[in-house]
């Protein structure tokens with residue numbers, strides 16, 4: 001198979017949802033269809049169970065699982081599918097944001113009873129900002145939930161999407177009878193048997209066919225006809241170009257647990273989802289079909305074995321062919337590196353591969369060279385854009401609790417920050433270190449890992465910040481900037497890249513600063 005065909009075969013995507021909407025269950029059913037696993041229950045959930053926030057064994061166990069489920073690959077029909085894992089727990093939201101820079105499309109799972117929830121809103125917003133094509137799967141139709149039209153309204157309003165249903169439920173909960181597949185024009189009847197892998201479908205070119213009344217009953221058949229007519233009046237027809245541009249989002253209904261509506265989703269996904277997409281770098285747009293290899297690190301995972309401090313850097317291949325043992329340029333370090341045992345992923349296994357294509361993810365063993373966002377090329381000096389840091393929500397001073405181990409502490413902090421566990425800010429005034437995180441859980445993770453992997457001890461102290469704002473003055477030499485720096489001296493810090501940051505203590509002080517110093521622009525992500 002040629003290079004272009006290999007690229008055309010790949011579908012690399014992520015599933016996003018609020019915890020408990022059914023992401024793990026759906027992933028598992030997709031793997032079952034691909035024959036990558038044989039039984040339900042094989043994919044372990046990597047979610048942090050409720051109430052486990054201070055249970056380290058739980059966190060460590062989750063870390064182990066999340067290495068295994070970072071990339072789940074399988075073949076379906078003639079396509080190679082890579083599902084990138086996105087943690088649902090909000091304390092790990094930043095991991096998910098970064099993973100979204102490596103996907104070519106997304107499936108959004110929504111619970112029919114709960115509707116659009118908080119995490120879904122945040123994650124969809126990130127996808128919308130990047131025009132990532134999205135499919136919506138409304139799950140748990142075997143339970144009583146919201147009316148389908150109301151839900152689609154909610155999706156449009158709360159998530160700012162433009163939807164068009166490609167399947168539609170016949171009844172719901174106790175009365176759930178099946179799915180009318182608008183995309184394929186057939187009906188799939190629900191038997192509620194989760195062991196059944198492939199259901200029988202009945203094709204319907206003409207909804208007025210009286211056979212429909214016989215199959216689902218006269219009243220539900222009539223209701224379905226009416227609702228489908230309403231759909232054709234209210235919603236725009238599916239337009240693939242609009243979907244690929246991130247401007248229209250097809251909706252599917254089903255029940256992942258009962259394996260219902262999943263095949264419809266997968267078959268349509270295979271037909272419409274995009275192959276690997278071009279990516280912007282600081283110098284140009286890189287096309288997957290280019291013959292020279294390029295890729296970027298979107299995730300770093302520390303090994304579970306504290307004796308070997310090696311890590312796996314996950315690289316998304318953007319263009320060209322990645323080959324084992326070929327030297328590539330680590331652009332930030334200006335160093336050539338060779339990888340003798342790159343891992344590819346299949347279902348939950350990983351294996352050494354000689355060659356990988358755009359859209360694929362390779363896991364590279366790393367002894368501390370990589371940082372999230374790093375670019376690898378065949379020699380070209382360019383860096384991929386689009387892995388910004390977001391402002392943390394929690395801030396604490398980190399102190400050394402064992403003076404004999406200050407080197408270890410420094411190294412540990414340095415490497416954990418490169419992994420993207422949290423963000424480090426060094427105060428301008430006194431060089432004290434402040435750790436910013438998305439969730440309180442990370443402080444415990446950091447303390448635990450510093451001790452177990454680096455032999456260092458730390459303690460924390462509250463730092464009264466509300467948000468980190470990255471600063472860009474219009475003119476670094478003007479009076480206004482000098483005054484800003486003098487007045488806000490106590491709140492200024494450098495991030496790990498050396499960018500100047502204002503650690504504001506309230507929304508009010510951000511507003512005041514914006515009013516008083518209009519030429520000092522404040523940004524809420526590190527990339528602007």
Ligand code: G4P
Nearest residue numbers: 017018019020021022023024025047139140255256257258
């Ligand atoms: P997540 O990864 O998005 O957090 O969700 P997960 O798949 O773990 O699903 C959350 C719960 O919802 C699970 O129940 C799961 O069995 C259930 N679920 C998923 N899809 C459906 C569906 O289509 N219908 C119904 N009725 N339930 C569904 P649990 O009791 O929390 O976990 P478990 O003990 O079953 O694993």
